[in-house]
Amino acid sequence: xxxxxxxxxxxxxxxxxxxxxxxxxxxxxxxxxxxxxxxxxxxxxxxxxxxxxxxxxxxxxxxxxxxxxxxxxxxxxxxxxxxxxxxxxxxxxxxxxxxxxxxxxxxxxxxxxxxxxxxxxxxxxxxxxxxxxxxxxxxxxxxxxxxxxxxxxxxxxxxxxxxxxxxxxxxxxxxxxxxxxxxxxxxxxxxxxxxxxxxxxxxxxxxxxxxxxxxxxxxxxxxxxxxxxxxxxxxxxxxxxxxxxxxxxxxxxxxxxxxxxxxxxxxxxxxxxxxxxxxxxxxxxxxxxxxxxxxxxxxxxxxxxxxxxxxxxxxxxxx
Numbered sequence: 076x077x078x079x080x081x082x083x084x085x086x087x088x089x090x091x092x093x094x095x096x097x098x099x100x101x102x103x104x105x106x107x108x109x110x111x112x113x114x115x116x117x118x119x120x121x122x123x124x125x126x127x128x129x130x131x132x133x134x135x136x137x138x139x140x141x142x143x144x145x146x147x148x149x150x151x152x153x154x155x156x157x158x159x160x161x162x163x164x165x166x167x168x169x170x171x172x173x174x175x176x177x178x179x180x181x182x183x184x185x186x187x188x189x190x191x192x193x194x195x196x197x198x199x200x201x202x203x204x205x206x207x208x209x210x211x212x213x214x215x216x217x218x219x220x221x222x223x224x225x226x227x228x229x230x231x232x233x234x235x236x237x238x239x240x241x242x243x244x245x246x247x248x249x250x251x252x253x254x255x256x257x258x259x260x261x262x263x264x265x266x267x268x269x270x271x272x273x274x275x276x277x278x279x280x281x282x283x284x285x286x287x288x289x290x291x292x293x294x295x296x297x298x299x300x301x302x303x304x305x306x307x308x309x310x311x312x313x314x315x316x317x318x319x320x321x322x323x324x325x326x327x328x329x330x331x332x333x334x335x336x337x338x339x340x341x342x343x344x345x346x347x348x349x350x351x352x353x354x355x356x357x358x359x360x361x362x363x364x365x366x367x368x369x370x371x372x373x374x375x376x377x378x379x380x381x382x383x384x385x386x387x388x389x390x391x392x393x394x
Contacts (some may be wrong), residue, residue, distance in 0.1 A: 077116045078139055080146035081155060092220050108149055112142045119199050126203030134202050141195040144348065148189050155181045165173035184347055191348035220288045229283050232275040232287050235259070239274050296357060302383035303356060306372045313378065315363060316349075316357065322360040323351035324370065337367055358384065 087104035091097075119138040124130050159171055159178045161240050164335040183362045245256040259274045266384070270276050305315045311326040324343060330352075335345075341350040354360045364370050365379040372378065377383060 077109070078111050078142060079109055080143050081151045082146060083148075086150060086153040086233065088159060090153040093157050093160040095161075104149070104153070108146060111145060115141050115196060115199065116198060121198055122202060126296055130203035134199055137195055137199045141192065144192045144195070148185060148192055152182070152185050152189075155185055168244065181205055186382060187347035188297070191346060199333050215294055218294045222287065222294065225287045225290060229280065230288065232280055233243075236273045240272070245274060252255070266320070285286055304382055306378050308372055308379060309368075313370060314351070316353075317356070319349070320356050321349070321353040322348075322356045322364065323349060323353040324364070325351045330369075334369060334378075337369075341367060358382075 082105040084102065084104060088099040088101075091099040121133050123134055126134075155178060158181075159174045162256050232251045235245070235248055238250070239245055242248075244252060245259055248256060251259065262268055263274060264273060267275065303315045303317075305313050306315070310328060311324060314323045314325055316323050323346075324338070331336065336350050342353065342354045342360070343363070345351075346353050354363070361379055361382055365377050371376065372381070
């Protein structure tokens with residue numbers, strides 16, 4: 076059952092009156108909003124039918140977030156549209172040009188936020204269909220299962236190679252079914268299989284071992300994600316948003332052109348829906364922020380050195 080959020084009908088009527096000669100139809104703003112939410116919930120149900128049930132809670136959370144943020148955006152849009160009348164309504168005499176410019180700027184920001192909210196629909200349709208995303212609540216659980224599979228594969232390959240080295244055959248190998256043994260025999264006859272002394276070439280073992288190290292590192296990084304710490308800097312705050320899996324930079328005033336360029340060159344992007352410059356929350360994000368002079372804490376400490384994961388590493392190294 077879809078969950079709807081309130082739509083300000085009075086603001087919707089004022090916006091209509093300020094921009095159109097036609098009468099506002101009571102309830103039309105709410106009906107339009109609910110139709111959009113219904114479509115999102117239908118997309119969510121289709122996606123839930125396609126993926127493992129472990130993803131269902133994430134999909135439910137995303138569609139609820141879409142419904143909430145959409146209501147907030149549409150309500151704000153109506154408030155903005157009601158600030159200044161259309162020139163067709165007011166006429167050209169004494170038209171408040173300066174106020175209209177401010178209204179247009181607010182509209183642009185609101186439409187930017189709407190574009191970000193719309194991306195949640197794509198996110199709903201992609202849940203459970205790709206790799207393991209860092210902002211997936213089940214990321215650590217999934218990566219742990221993946222690691223177990225890689226480790227089992229490594230042990231199996233080593234055991235099969237040892238059996239072949241000892242017996243010069245794959246027949247009777249306890250790690251393989253008869254079908255798997257026959258397939259490996261066929262593989263060993265192929266031209267790409269240069270080392271005929273072992274069923275699994277060295278490069279396969281090396282690549283799999285590298286994948287094991289990479290997955291372990293991701294698990295460690297994601298497991299320690301809650302150990303990141305925010306800080307304040309002159310004119311703003313660096314915020315750890317674990318729900319969004321983002322390091323967010325919130326400024327009291329808009330950064331100047333040079334500052335915006337430096338933020339972009341260090342991987343930060345402006346997110347209108349969050350009102351923040353942000354990038355994915357990880358150690359590299361902290362390092363990037365630490366390189367930017369105007370993001371340094373007022374007391375002169377390094378944003379990197381105040382992080383709990385750094386303090387833990389330093390403590391382990393001093394043992």
